[in-house]
Amino acid sequence: MSEDRRLDVLRAIVSDYVSTREPVGSRTLVERHSLGVSPATIRNDMAALEEAGYITQPHTSAGRIPTDSGYRVFVDHLATLKPLTPPERRAIESFLAQAVDLDDAVNRTVRLLSQLTQQVAVVQYPSLRRSGLRHVELVLVSPDRVLVVLISDTGRVEQRMLELPTGTADLDESVVAEVRARINAAAVGRRMPALRTALEAVADDVAPTVAPVVRAVVDVVTETLTEDVEDRIVMAGTAHLARAGFDFSHTISPVLEAIEEQVVLMRLLAEMAAEQETPGRENNDVAVRIGVETRHAGLSETSVVAAPYGGASARDAVAFLGVLGPTRMDYPTTMTAVRAVARYLSRVVTP
Template sequence: MSTDRRLDVLRAIVSDYVATREPVGSRSLVERHNLGVSPATIRNDMAALEDAGYIAQPHTSAGRIPTDTGYRLFVDHLASIKPLTAPERRAIESFLEQSVDLDDAVNRTVRLLAQLTHQVAVVQYPSLRRSALRHVELVPLGGERLLVVMITDSGRVEQRMVAAPATPGPSPVLDEVTVADLRARLNVAAAGLRMPTLRAALTRVAHQVEPSLVPVVDAVADVISETLMEEVEDRIVMAGTANLARSGVDFAQTISPVLEAIEEQVVIMRLLAEMAADGSDDDLQVAVRIGAETKHEGLAETSVVASPYGGETSSDALAFLGVLGPTRMDYPGAMAAVRAVARYLSHVVNS
């Protein structure tokens, strides 16, 4: 049996099973696909695929279904990820570009992914520790106190209050003119930088101001650095759980273990991070985990398609997004949707 023909038969079985949810027999393959060989040859090919563990016979009928190994072979031999149609791309771009802030962009993205793929969609918020400082705003609160507002390149906004530490010398005068000058110096020095270069740039500003303001600059530098370095709890947003419920027939027993697993957000976040590490640093690639590859018992009958977003490569991405569903999934469609949405969300976040 030729390898090319075996792959063609496997592709046909995956395609039919995803579309019909019914085990696929040799007769239906002959009727639906132009494989160019006799039914007897297809039966022999199916027997060889079964012996190799790529398909299995769930019942005593003649039909076969793909195994996790078969789905993996199918995904690994996709010639390319089919592009979305022009109307689909325009709809994604228009919908996401209407976002008013980061929260809105994330919520729009997760709803859009669930609608496009009919699976459970997951979007991780950008990590503060991976963000660069876009702008810092200083607001005088009276006396020697300042409100420090930090805006990152991922759209996150953090606020902290600082007070100038007591010193033996004269107290700093934090009037509007002085604060405006500090604000300008800090933004010129640090805007667009990530840790650790950010901290060094902020420290240099202390050498540019009069001595009474040095403690203020040091306090502001400390709070900015600590905020961008702190272990902020990662957050994910999910949508489309009802899609999973409608796919209940795809699970051997019950979807309860799946629902319990996705409720444990740390499980999903760990899985997304592992999948990001699977990809190449050359570009933002789509990664796929199938069945037992998820390494979580509750997700043993599911597949996850994920991609990083917000950077040029996987290593500098801000966060990850993806979809989760039964292993009987439209992999080419899910991979195309995840890739396209990740690219558009990257554009929205970075702009």
């Protein structure tokens, strides 16, 4: 049997099943697709695909539907993704360009992605660990307290109150101004881990009376940029799952419970990000997990399509965004939308 023809038959089955939600039979394939072979040959090909585990027969005397493995082969053999039309690109660019700050950009993105794909959309906030520093602001609150404000190059803002160690000389505006200027000169544009080395060098280059202040500020900055609790996500479009309830074998409750635990999605996106950063995969700008590949029982009948944003590659990205929906998904269209939105969001959040 021709491997190319078997792949064509699988593509046809996936396409028909996604569009009709009905199991696909050999007669349907003959009528709808120009495969250039007889119905008997198609039946033989379908039997081989079923034996290989790529399609299955859900009911006696029914057609076939793709399995998770079948969808995986289909996705892995997508030669190209159909680009968005010029009006679609202009609409995305215009909508995201209207964002007034990072929160607005993230919220606009998640709503847009859900609308484009008719799936649950998920957007990670830019990770401080992956971001560079745009500015460190120090505000003198009292002689022994300073408000430290960190502004990342993606527009994320974090505030921490710093109480100086006992025995440190009282601060005044001139000392705060000096520390602010030196830290910004050393830190702006740097990412972890180069940031801490650069900041610690500042403490070695100031007067002994100022060095403890610098070290205290350095500790606050680096701790804030490395703490695990700073990652968060926003979601939109959960109602789309209810409309797709018939795509799940029993109930959508396990799916809803899984996505309500945001840590599940954050872990999944982190795993997908790590995979994209492995040698040989850095240029794959869209990642797909199908069914059991999500490694979570509640998501075993779903697929996740995700892409990095905020960098030239997954290794340089500041976060991921994506969509979650039933495995019976229009993968080419969904992957195109996710990739396009990630690219436009990158332009918004990176200087």
